[in-house]
Amino acid sequence: MPKQIHVNLFEMNCVGHISHGLWVHEDNNRHRFNDIEFWTELAKLLEYGCFDAVFLADVIGAYDGFRGGPQTALREAVQIPNNDPLLVIPAMAAVTRNLGFASTFSTTYEPPFAFARRMSTLDHLTKGRVAWNVVTSYLPNAARNFGHEDEVEHDHRYEIADEYLDVLYKLWEGSWDDDAVIRDRANRTYTDPAKVRYINHVGEYYRVAGPHLSEPSRQRTPVIYQAGSSVAGREFASKHAEAVFVGGFSLDDVRGNIEDTRARAKLHGRDPDHIKFLAGAAVIVGRTEREAEAKYAEFQRLRSVEGHLAHSGAGLDWTRYARQERIADVVARKDPGYQRLGYRYKPEQTVGEVLDRVGGYRRGPFFVVGTPRVVADELEKWVDEGGIDGINLRQFLTPGTAEDFIELVVPELRRRGRYRESYTDGETLRERLFGAGNPRLFDVHPGARYRDPTALVA
Template identity: 60%
Template sequence: MTNEPKKLILNLFEMACVSHITHGLWRLEGNNRHRFADLDYWTELAEICEDGGFDAVFLADVVGTYDVFRDGPETALREGLQNPDLDPLLLVPAMAAATRRLGFGVTFSTTYEPPFAFARRMSTLDHLTRGRVGWNIVTSYLPNAARNFGLDGEIPHDRRYELADEYLHVLYKLWEGSWDDGALVHDRERGVVTDPAKVRYIDHVGAHHRVAGPHLVHPSPQRTPVLFQATGSPAGSAFAGRHAEVLFTGGRTTEQFQAVKRSVQDAAVAQGRTEDSVRFVVQAGVITGRTQEEAEDKWRLYRAHTSLDGILAHQGLPVDLTAAPRDITVAEAVARSGKDVGRSLMVPLDRTVGEVLDGIRAGNQERFFVVGTPDVVADEIERWLDVDGIDGINLRQYHSFGTAQDFAELVVPELRRRGRLPEAGEHTGATLRERIFGHPRLPEEHVGTRYRGGAHLGADTVPVAVPVAGPVSEPVAEPVAEPVTV
């Protein structure tokens, strides 16, 4: 008797802008990126994903402009680099109305906006989608984002995660503890809409937030949306062990990815969760065609249209290497610039400027990248699942809608044949959490459930985080802002 093959969590990675993470490719013939502010773009994309067997559309977001490169926002604006950028939460109801099964992961930052209003928006989305929504927890990393919300500069990385911890507990109190199931009764005979005995204040008084409650929305299908998180750092991994259900991470090697996975699993166990309580999703580049030549032709076309300026602006390089002589080292270029870059320049200092720029232009790829026929792609994805140990992918869009259509038409049938994806129409759960985990709400072992039934509400009720025993892996790049390496 053989074990059933491990199923792939399949998401499309998107963002409501022209240039997300495939810089310059919006210029490709037939690309629809210019339609990003058209509601029909999103409903059409949702229908492609639904019909093509995707589990969810994963929507990235930023709350600032990339203005470090060349000391201003001009390059990012010329490139359409995540600016203009629409609010991803507002796209979900339209996509949900056009589909019946597809899930949605939306990005929102814990750093700058109060938790009470956000709790209401997410509960609303969970109701409107009938439980098909997840939240990608981020803390925001752009200096301009901090200035947009009244700060002089970024809050330090690890400090942002400390702030996020209290933020999450406020949300859990609202989502899990403020209302009991069955509180909304709609009793016409007695003239009662909500049973007051089943609704309560949360009276949270913490170091950073004071929230009275009660929550403004009755319990939604999932109560707490599926908790995604994007990180690869030690602080982020420890936070994920406490809170995340699905971790979006990366790694240029199998070893990098597995180090992050191990650190998160250790952190989860330290919090009383099981080792398999977190699913691991990576950003994946998949370029496929009916023949190997067709797939390679697409990759050559994409590389020819890739914008070097777009990549450098996205990386936020504080030194403009394109203005330096190609034959000097990066270290010398930094010295000539007169800038104190610290550890922010994530390129090899001992390589020449020309070598670094040529490497970027050539499009060197990380571990989770494949160009080939459906058989070649499926073989590689099976290696990612069985050897690397991933649980799913966020598929990078090189061409909209060509990337999603190619994967749906060519790769999905092959993965289904191998048992890696459910068959078309196969029931896999009504809510997003059921689809991924088989149950609609947070498991009892999760820290968010400690507030159920009104337990542990009020001031000074946020538990102290349990540190992870042993060394934590070295950080790898955040998946939406890979460092430039050659």
């Protein structure tokens, strides 16, 4: 049987996610993101298309490092305004039976106890269809929003996150026994007190007594997603993640990153097959090559280079330079931010080439423009040669990108045996990824050790 392809829609509770400038397209409905109907309509569309999940990104700060403030981000709607991703999940869950929901939440600035209850609540309300995308937050403005002078040092954020996850595992996996809730009306006992316990966690960063306030949900621990590409990020993913958002400059790079993470997972006592790898993919499809290329040309025409520069954290305002100037000339000027150019660009490159790359969509290994057959060929190549398990589908238009994929690409993938014909009704999101009978963390996952009450005090 050919390997089936997992597909999430890459989404964010905002106007402009990553396709900057395209909110102005006449067919784009991004301005409706404040309306609950925007989310319920999208959820029903994705369920019709048998998507694995909607993957909700998030940031908790403004992109204010470009041109000395947030003005560009505000004008171009670069992930601002944005709303809480967790709060739209119940609305989408209410109009679907099988679609999954992966939401981003940071471990750096908010304590774990309240978040544990929030995710357990969502797992109950969705009947086990939620995932958590673990991030540590990198924007300096995010740090200042939570009382810090500047962002917490990169590797230190992962040290904090590691303990954060430990607290959550204790709450989700160890605080309540599976049979703690007995609902004994005759003896007026809803929960057996002997089967619920404090966790009494005392660590370097957190002190949490417990017990967890929510009774066990179907998955207990939501599916753990993670997107770190640094050494510290890959180490964290290899220990905790069940689905990794992977990238690279080429398929060889991607395959190398996957192999590295799998090897690290084995050192943590995990089965490397207990991790799925997903790539952010840009798919522009048309019934003909001409139609697909016309869409691409229109997207390129409307793109916002300034929006992309603000989002990328550009140290320099490239629009101030002549297109023919070389990177070597820019470095020689020693304008503020020039020190960051060495590892990104080559001296002989021109400013024009940099601007075309920053603002252009046709870059990286996971980009395709073409007919359904061309797109399906590329998806199969990414899976078979790159080693990924699926994609997070980048949106250019809402709902147009998802509609095109469902109408044109899904039937072609189904003909090839690469895409599910229907959902398995009632499965959890973890079972969708790893098979029936696996609604909870695998026994070899580090979080599973807290199912043994004695581990809480070890």
